[in-house]
Amino acid sequence: MKRVINKSTSRSPGGSARASSRVASARTAASIQDVAAEAAVSIATVSRVLNNPNLVSEGTATKVRAAIDKLGYRPNAFAQGLMTRTSRVLGIALPDIHGEFYSQLLLGADAEARKSGYHLLVSSDARAGDMPGPNLAFGLLDGLAIMLTEPNPQILKEANAAGVPLVLVDGDPSAGAHDVILVDNESGARDATAHLLSRCQPSHCYFVGGPKENFDTASRAKGFAAVLSESGSKPKPAQMAFGQYSFEWGRGWAAGMIGRGLLRGAGVLAGNDDIAYGVIHAAREAGLVVPDDLLVIGFDDTRLASLIQPTLTTVRIPLPEVGAAAVRALINRIESPDAPAESLMLKPSLIVRESTSPREWRHGK
Amino acid sequence: MKRVINKSTSRSPGGSARASSRVASARTAASIQDVAAEAAVSIATVSRVLNNPNLVSEGTATKVRAAIDKLGYRPNAFAQGLMTRTSRVLGIALPDIHGEFYSQLLLGADAEARKSGYHLLVSSDARAGDMPGPNLAFGLLDGLAIMLTEPNPQILKEANAAGVPLVLVDGDPSAGAHDVILVDNESGARDATAHLLSRCQPSHCYFVGGPKENFDTASRAKGFAAVLSESGSKPKPAQMAFGQYSFEWGRGWAAGMIGRGLLRGAGVLAGNDDIAYGVIHAAREAGLVVPDDLLVIGFDDTRLASLIQPTLTTVRIPLPEVGAAAVRALINRIESPDAPAESLMLKPSLIVRESTSPREWRHGK
DNA sequence: CTTGGGTATGAAACCGCTTTCTTTGTCGAG
DNA sequence: CTCGACAAAGAAAGCGGTTTCATACCCAAG
Numbered sequence: 017m018k019r020v021i022n023k024s025t026s027r028s029p030g031g032s033a034r035a036s037s038r039v040a041s042a043r044t045a046a047s048i049q050d051v052a053a054e055a056a057v058s059i060a061t062v063s064r065v066l067n068n069p070n071l072v073s074e075g076t077a078t079k080v081r082a083a084i085d086k087l088g089y090r091p092n093a094f095a096q097g098l099m100t101r102t103s104r105v106l107g108i109a110l111p112d113i114h115g116e117f118y119s120q121l122l123l124g125a126d127a128e129a130r131k132s133g134y135h136l137l138v139s140s141d142a143r144a145g146d147m148p149g150p151n152l153a154f155g156l157l158d159g160l161a162i163m164l165t166e167p168n169p170q171i172l173k174e175a176n177a178a179g180v181p182l183v184l185v186d187g188d189p190s191a192g193a194h195d196v197i198l199v200d201n202e203s204g205a206r207d208a209t210a211h212l213l214s215r216c217q218p219s220h221c222y223f224v225g226g227p228k229e230n231f232d233t234a235s236r237a238k239g240f241a242a243v244l245s246e247s248g249s250k251p252k253p254a255q256m257a258f259g260q261y262s263f264e265w266g267r268g269w270a271a272g273m274i275g276r277g278l279l280r281g282a283g284v285l286a287g288n289d290d291i292a293y294g295v296i297h298a299a300r301e302a303g304l305v306v307p308d309d310l311l312v313i314g315f316d317d318t319r320l321a322s323l324i325q326p327t328l329t330t331v332r333i334p335l336p337e338v339g340a341a342a343v344r345a346l347i348n349r350i351e352s353p354d355a356p357a358e359s360l361m362l363k364p365s366l367i368v369r370e371s372t373s374p375r376e377w378r379h380g381k
Numbered sequence: 382m383k384r385v386i387n388k389s390t391s392r393s394p395g396g397s398a399r400a401s402s403r404v405a406s407a408r409t410a411a412s413i414q415d416v417a418a419e420a421a422v423s424i425a426t427v428s429r430v431l432n433n434p435n436l437v438s439e440g441t442a443t444k445v446r447a448a449i450d451k452l453g454y455r456p457n458a459f460a461q462g463l464m465t466r467t468s469r470v471l472g473i474a475l476p477d478i479h480g481e482f483y484s485q486l487l488l489g490a491d492a493e494a495r496k497s498g499y500h501l502l503v504s505s506d507a508r509a510g511d512m513p514g515p516n517l518a519f520g521l522l523d524g525l526a527i528m529l530t531e532p533n534p535q536i537l538k539e540a541n542a543a544g545v546p547l548v549l550v551d552g553d554p555s556a557g558a559h560d561v562i563l564v565d566n567e568s569g570a571r572d573a574t575a576h577l578l579s580r581c582q583p584s585h586c587y588f589v590g591g592p593k594e595n596f597d598t599a600s601r602a603k604g605f606a607a608v609l610s611e612s613g614s615k616p617k618p619a620q621m622a623f624g625q626y627s628f629e630w631g632r633g634w635a636a637g638m639i640g641r642g643l644l645r646g647a648g649v650l651a652g653n654d655d656i657a658y659g660v661i662h663a664a665r666e667a668g669l670v671v672p673d674d675l676l677v678i679g680f681d682d683t684r685l686a687s688l689i690q691p692t693l694t695t696v697r698i699p700l701p702e703v704g705a706a707a708v709r710a711l712i713n714r715i716e717s718p719d720a721p722a723e724s725l726m727l728k729p730s731l732i733v734r735e736s737t738s739p740r741e742w743r744h745g746k
Numbered sequence: 747c748t749t750g751g752g753t754a755t756g757a758a759a760c761c762g763c764t765t766t767c768t769t770t771g772t773c774g775a776g
Numbered sequence: 777c778t779c780g781a782c783a784a785a786g787a788a789a790g791c792g793g794t795t796t797c798a799t800a801c802c803c804a805a806g
Contacts, residue, residue, distance in 0.1 A: 094462035
């Protein structure tokens with residue numbers, strides 16, 4: 017049970033005691049040297065057993081493997097990385113880690129990454145100009161997936177400078193030379209709007225979104241406006257509102273509209289489920305029954321959507337798939353760095369629930 | 382704009398073209414050598430400028446820094462790690478990444494980690510015996526925080542073998558020699574139960590938990606039972622049920638109980654918010670009004686709790702704090718490896734909302 | 747009995763950085 | 777004027793791997 021006193025200073029220099037003799041293997045993890053000694057071969061052979069077994073005779077290979085087991089040898093990841101310039105670690109930067117939204121994306125990403133033998137280094141980039149220190153562990157990463165909710169050239173530049181393969185997730189449409197995973201928010205909004213139009217007047221349709229600068233908000237609004245226009249009734253400014261992605265904003269907006277008697281018989285496409293829920297709440301407070309007096313559609317299909325009453329018709333974003341696709345794209349790029357940039361667009365799907373199914377329809381069906 | 386064709390094989394050996402001359406810096410990232418050359422100093426000096434500036438004269442330091450900027454030099458993380466045996470990357474293994482629950486924890490952990498200049502490598506360990514490859518990027522990690530919902534010596538052993546500093550989160554109480562972050566579920570359950578007892582009969586109190594094997598379930602049940610016992614009425618077996626942490630289980634259980642006429646005037650402590658919501662749902666379907674005919678308390682204070690109607694009284698777990706504490710503990714351990722193992726217990730808090738505030742009480746107040 | 751082509755190994759060159767050891771000045775003190 | 781202490785900078789020894797290049801052997805072909 018010999019202990020290495022050496023380490024107590026926490027800054028022992030290289031070598032010295034170590035290099036002199038391989039006699040009593042100290043409590044330092046076994047190195048390839050130790051294995052080589054134990055198996056009475058050269059370190060080259062050990063390395064080959066691990067990386068190119070077919071170059072080694074069966075006999076010695078067995079010997080080496082035995083030594084490896086005996087010593088519990090694990091190749092040093094840093095040394096390995098230094099040579100191979102590879103870590104099998106992918107970074108993923110989210111605008112904000114919390115909330116079920118992003119965690120679903122993480123879920124998919126993690127699964128896909130592990131399937132290919134990669135690991136995931138997450139980071140909420142909600143710091144911008146905080147610490148001066150390196151924000152992301154660039155340099156350790158084999159690749160980086162970035163999700164930008166709002167334009168942010170800063171991180172892009174940093175990442176580019178570091179020369180890390182990059183994949184953009186659901187963000188900057190203007191990103192030229194990068195692989196991009198997109199969610200077809202516009203299409204989702206179109207489907208939702210069409211659904212509304214099938215059961216209410218174009219002039220009675222409303223869009224209540226989040227911040228106008230937000231990429232997602234913009235394309236959802238666009239889809240809404242497009243369908244209305246195509247139906248022959250271009251939306252008036254009053255039919256589209258922008259605010260926050262919050263319950264309160266939805267509730268406030270709806271309360272105002274109801275006060276002016278505008279929401280009865282209307283159809284509302286909310287920017288996300290929270291807003292939708294706010295609208296429903298305001299409606300209920302004002303005595304309006306949601307499926308019957310007012311149609312409401314959300315966005316994102318959060319857990320909320322299937323739990324509230326009435327259950328919420330909403331546009332489901334395939335988050336886990338987005339995460340998985342991002343990772344897959346990243347791995348592709350890593351493996352063939354010179355392939356042309358690709359962009360993948362994932363389609364959301366409309367989940368019809370009670371909030372757009374008035375009684376007459378339910379029976380009618 | 383010269384390009385390196387070299388890399389096309391994707392397995393170029395070391396050196397050759399590179400070592401021969403430092404003339405035209407290839408598109409390979411600048412190394413410390415390049416900086417040294419540019420500044421006309423030795424690499425040792427460059428290193429010192431970065432790590433021990435006080436050993437370098439102001440003049441040369443400036444020169445070196447200029448070179449660094451000019452070349453956009455970033456020290457190679459692998460080489461650095463090889464020497465310092467440090468990566469500033471912390472691993473965090475969760476039983477299952479998805480769900481707002483864990484993402485909140487991640488949020489806290491991430492914030493704390495970045496505050497100290499560390500990075501977070503997450504991983505859902507929902508694989509056990511999947512891929513044979515190394516599951517966690519041990520070896521790259523400076524430390525590892527593990528959250529085990531159910532006993533799982535496997536990972537523990539692996540991690541121990543890798544010699545990585547370890548912190549256990551809200552899990553195995555029997556873990557001897559490790560730092561542990563705990564959530565005082567029992568205390569939370571006690572508070573909740575006491576709250577119930579203040580407005581209903583002990584014999585009408587029920588606990589509806591998740592899986593019995595689950596650590597959390599166990600301690601929550603324990604707290605419930607303890608308070609009842611202390612109030613002089615030890616809970617009968619029928620007052621405690623175990624199932625799943627799901628809406629459906631809560632709803633099913635409640636439906637059954639209501640069918641037997643047992644829930645009117647009762648108080649229910651659910652194992653989590655989902656179960657609680659299931660109970661509320663069943664009650665509503667059976668015509669019971671929740672704050673008035675039946676008290677319900679949840680656990681976890683998920684977003685759901687404040688959004689449903691009635692809003693849910695629940696026990697809030699300080700998840701972000703848990704994550705932050707875990708990271709902090711890990712960093713402590715890394716910085717002083719020989720400090721005695723610590724365990725930190727975080728207290729949940731009871732959030733009283735409508736589901737336990739019958740009308741008479743609200744007015745009474 | 748050479749000679750040529752495999753096959754199995756070892757020796758050694760690096761990867762890029764940190765840190766000890768040395769070396770070289772510079773000065774104030776003796 | 778000489779000497780020792782001290783500050784600044786370089787040379788070089790690794791860290792633990794991977795991969796080239798060279799070596800040694802074995803065997804069939806000439």
